[in-house]
Amino acid sequence: MSSTKDDELQLIRAAATDADAFGQIYERHVRKIYNYIYYRTSNHHEAEDLTARVFQRALKHVANFKDQGVPFSAWLYRIAHNLVANWHRDRSRRPVVPLEDHLLVRGAGAHPELEAIAVEEQALLLLAVQQLPQDRQQLLILKFVERLPNAEIGAIMGRTEGAIKSLYHRTLISLREELIKIEEEPTTE
Amino acid sequence: MSVQAGANGLSSKELELWLSRTFIPIEPSDAFVRKLRARLIKYHGKQPFSGWMVLGAVAMALMLLLTWFGIGLRMVLLLLSLLGLKDHRKRGRMSNSVVATGAIDT
Structure with missing residues (x-):
């Protein structure tokens, strides 16, 4: 090491x-x-x-x-x-594109209907993540895409390991709230 | 894990599972990775002057300036000494003629 x-x-x-x-x-x-x-x-x-x-x-x-x-x-x-x-x-904008390329590639499978639901759910989650403040988005990406431990995430974000744990906990709560907000929004169709 | 029932009843574990299924690593295109590497290596060779190089260039310029200043000073001194010599000779010639004229008078 x-x-x-x-x-x-x-x-x-x-x-x-x-x-x-x-x-x-x-x-x-x-x-x-x-x-x-x-x-x-x-x-x-x-x-x-x-x-x-x-x-x-x-x-x-x-x-x-x-x-x-x-x-x-x-x-x-x-x-x-x-x-x-x-x-x-x-x-002066937030990312609003729902990662279409990425989702389309992953959506091409043997069960198109199930895949379509999965893609829709992923798009919903990504949309909710994009509503979070920048530091929380950063934390989620480092944790789930890079699979980094809290200590390393702390080093990157200039915080202690404990602060990262606490931020992560609050991030999950606000992510859930964002998801609820999105679900409650009236659809345009 | 399904969100069909709504996000309200979603536990933290379910949310984490959902996140780990959504956030998967993406591979950048090979062409992009190769091109960027080539560009960076090319750029590496053309990096702007480092601090030491700038310092060296300034020192060199200063040396050249001092050398030229020295040469210039020597030229001026040479010119002045030549003028002085000429003047000295002229004065010598004049005093000789005065002495000679005085000798005739007496």
């Missing part, structure tokens, strides 16, 4: 001057960062664009990275989080 961390630190130090070392770091983290941004923006095109920006920024500042016990991935997630927050602010 410690040697893996040491290896990564060596790689990070080398990445400031060595393009191949940076390439290796990129390969290790690109999928995680892409996933995180994809679920925050609900759009493949924006996810690609912002992922590229995250790594360009990382490349520019990798020489300034200091090991303070926080994993390098946390540093990358923070860059991604800031860029996504700016993206939302610049466009």
Whole structure:
């Protein structure tokens, strides 16, 4: 575990001057960062664009990275989080696209009716998640997409493990409330 | 797990299960991953000047400036010394002629 961390630190130090070392770091983290941004923006095109920006920024500042016990991935997630927050602010909008591509791909199965219900339920849940404040969305993505432990989520979000547990508990409550609100909204049809 | 009955009666466990089924990792396209890697590696070689490089360039410029200043100063000194020499010779010639003229008068 410690040697893996040491290896990564060596790689990070080398990445400031060595393009191949940076390439290796990129390969290790690109999928995680892409996933995180994809679920925050609900759009493949924006996810690609912002992922590229995250790594360009990382490349520019990798020489300034200091090991303070926080994993390098946390540093990358923070860059991604800031860029996504700016993206939302610049466009003054919340993500409203219900991840259609993603849901359609998953909806193609042997039982179209059951699949259709599942897709509808997923769209409903994603819509409810998108109504939550940014930090709560971030927590859910890190927990369920990246499957990160609370301690690492805390390192990424700059909170203690206990604070993450508490935030998670409150997130589930507000998510349930959002789902109820959506269900109670009169349909336009 | 089903939400057909409504979100009201949904337990935390059911909600967590629903979340874990919905939030599944997505693979970015291979073309995107490859292109971005190539772009980053290309960009890596063209990174703007590092702090040391800027410092080196400033030091070099300062050295060149000082060298040219030194050369310029030497040129000025040479010119002044040539003028001084010329003036000295002229004065020497004048004093010689005064001495010579005085000798005739007496």
